Amino acid sequence: MNATAIAAHTLGTPFDNSYARDLTGLYVPWQPQAAPAPRWLRFNTELARQLGLDAERLSGAEGLAIFSGQTVPEGAQPIAQAYAGHQFGGFSPQLGDGRALLLGEVLDPQGRRHDIAFKGSGPTPFSRGGDGKAAVGPVLREYLISEAMHALGIPTTRTLAAVATGETVRRERPLPGAVLTRTAASHIRVGTFQFFAARQDTDRLQRLAQHVIARHDPDVAEDPVPALALLRRVMDRQAALVARWMGVGFIHGVMNTDNMTLSGETIDYGPCAFMEVHDPDTVFSSIDHHGRYAYGNQPGIAQWNLARLAEALLPLMGTDPDDAVAQATAVVNDYPALYERHWLAELRRKLGLTDLGDDTGDLALANDYLQLLHTWQVDHTLGFRALSATLRGQPEALAARFGTGQTALQAWLVRWQQRLALQPLPATEVANAMDAANPLVIPRNHLVEAALDAATHEGNLQPFEALLAAIVRPFDSAQAGTLWAEPATPEQQAGYHTFCGT
Numbered sequence: 001m002n003a004t005a006i007a008a009h010t011l012g013t014p015f016d017n018s019y020a021r022d023l024t025g026l027y028v029p030w031q032p033q034a035a036p037a038p039r040w041l042r043f044n045t046e047l048a049r050q051l052g053l054d055a056e057r058l059s060g061a062e063g064l065a066i067f068s069g070q071t072v073p074e075g076a077q078p079i080a081q082a083y084a085g086h087q088f089g090g091f092s093p094q095l096g097d098g099r100a101l102l103l104g105e106v107l108d109p110q111g112r113r114h115d116i117a118f119k120g121s122g123p124t125p126f127s128r129g130g131d132g133k134a135a136v137g138p139v140l141r142e143y144l145i146s147e148a149m150h151a152l153g154i155p156t157t158r159t160l161a162a163v164a165t166g167e168t169v170r171r172e173r174p175l176p177g178a179v180l181t182r183t184a185a186s187h188i189r190v191g192t193f194q195f196f197a198a199r200q201d202t203d204r205l206q207r208l209a210q211h212v213i214a215r216h217d218p219d220v221a222e223d224p225v226p227a228l229a230l231l232r233r234v235m236d237r238q239a240a241l242v243a244r245w246m247g248v249g250f251i252h253g254v255m256n257t258d259n260m261t262l263s264g265e266t267i268d269y270g271p272c273a274f275m276e277v278h279d280p281d282t283v284f285s286s287i288d289h290h291g292r293y294a295y296g297n298q299p300g301i302a303q304w305n306l307a308r309l310a311e312a313l314l315p316l317m318g319t320d321p322d323d324a325v326a327q328a329t330a331v332v333n334d335y336p337a338l339y340e341r342h343w344l345a346e347l348r349r350k351l352g353l354t355d356l357g358d359d360t361g362d363l364a365l366a367n368d369y370l371q372l373l374h375t376w377q378v379d380h381t382l383g384f385r386a387l388s389a390t391l392r393g394q395p396e397a398l399a400a401r402f403g404t405g406q407t408a409l410q411a412w413l414v415r416w417q418q419r420l421a422l423q424p425l426p427a428t429e430v431a432n433a434m435d436a437a438n439p440l441v442i443p444r445n446h447l448v449e450a451a452l453d454a455a456t457h458e459g460n461l462q463p464f465e466a467l468l469a470a471i472v473r474p475f476d477s478a479q480a481g482t483l484w485a486e487p488a489t490p491e492q493q494a495g496y497h498t499f500c501g502t
Contacts, residue, residue, distance in 0.1 A: 037166025
């Protein structure tokens with residue numbers, strides 16, 4: 001196949017395979033299973049163009065053959081990546097890509113590196129008895145939610161293509177099969193480091209750290225202790241990421257260490273969902289029986305995962321084990337303050353507050369509003385979005401959300417207005433900035449389920465396409481009053497559960 005069918009950039013070959021080249025022993029070469037009767041579900045033309053790919057050519061028959069595993073593109077070197085991980089707190093020394101394959105990496109027109117990987121392309125040596133396949137519903141869920149996260153400005157893996165395979169996968173009931181093509185700055189996880197640390201293979205652990213530093217943080221290579229500097233960078237990226245999740249009410253649902261990337265991207269959209277009524281204890285995942293990964297627990301779980309990364313990196317932090325532990329512990333102990341800074345910045349954006357450079361009580365003010373949302377069972381998304389209307393002289397939109405909680409709301413609004421008065425910005429400018437920070441539209445769970453059910457059981461992609469068109473414009477005020485901007489009814493919210501999709 002002509003290489004330009006895969007990439008149309010000036011950097012030469014369409015694929016580079018630095019992971020396969022640098023990290024022998026951390027993967028198994030493997031081939032995807034060819035789908036017997038593939039058909040398009042969706043091709044992400046916008047993303048393809050951003051990557052420098054030939055979008056027009058790939059959206060046709062050639063792309064369908066590639067993204068269904070029928071043709072391995074020229075220059076690709078498919079591999080199943082190995083990794084370990086803590087799953088719900090219990091350690092598994094070997095997990096790995098049980099239904100995924102990394103095809104290789106492409107360089108976009110700006111020279112940035114992106115992984116191209118399959119998900120659902122068949123069993124691998126890491127499948128542990130699974131069929132390695134995916135179903136239409138989970139594939140389209142990942143497409144929807146990852147594109148929503150991208151539109152919200154939150155770092156995320158993205159979906160380049162979704163293809164129905166023409167075969168049936170067996171779960172609790174037969175379902176139509178599909179394969180997803182995912183892009184990422186990299187698929188390297190905390191669990192990737194844990195794999196070699198568990199085997200006490202310091203040489204390969206060192207090579208992995210060098211690879212990650214070269215790829216994501218090249219400037220720390222000259223640090224006196226590069227592994228410690230890498231830990232700091234990853235910690236900062238994860239603190240920023242989780243703060244953004246919390247800002248939009250996103251619940252990942254399965255924050256295992258094999259689902260935390262070194263790049264700081266959101267990965268693995270399995271039992272994820274967006275919170276509607278604000279409640280820190282919100283859990284949707286059907287397998288999270290004790291609320292380990294509840295909405296309010298996510299910042300603390302991120303620190304727990306980072307502590308596991310620190311443990312894996314200890315052999316690279318010098319010859320004195322006690323000193324290495326002390327240094328790593330000091331870094332991990334900095335996480336709460338670091339997260340609080342990112343969280344405060346996120347809350348200030350949502351409340352229209354500028355950083356005045358001193359302690360103005362902004363965090364307490366924001367936390368009090370979150371408590372109001374919880375107490376009066378207010379929709380998280382619309383409780384923030386409606387705030388800007390009060391600055392435009394339209395307080396009724398917010399008041400309607402609080403029902404009988406008007407006295408408490410008005411007392412808080414007085415404090416908020418007093419704080420806004422300390423910054424020299426017109427109310428209209430503040431309101432516009434808030435509307436650019438607070439989405440009007442998120443992927444409401446009932447709408448997602450309706451779209452996935454129609455695609456799975458009726459072969460009808462119109463609800464999926466309509467929802468996708470709405471969620472990629474999350475801040476657009478023109479969507480006010482539409483189906484996409486309204487919360488679920490109490491009946492629709494009651495007992496809602498998500499599933500991992502494996």
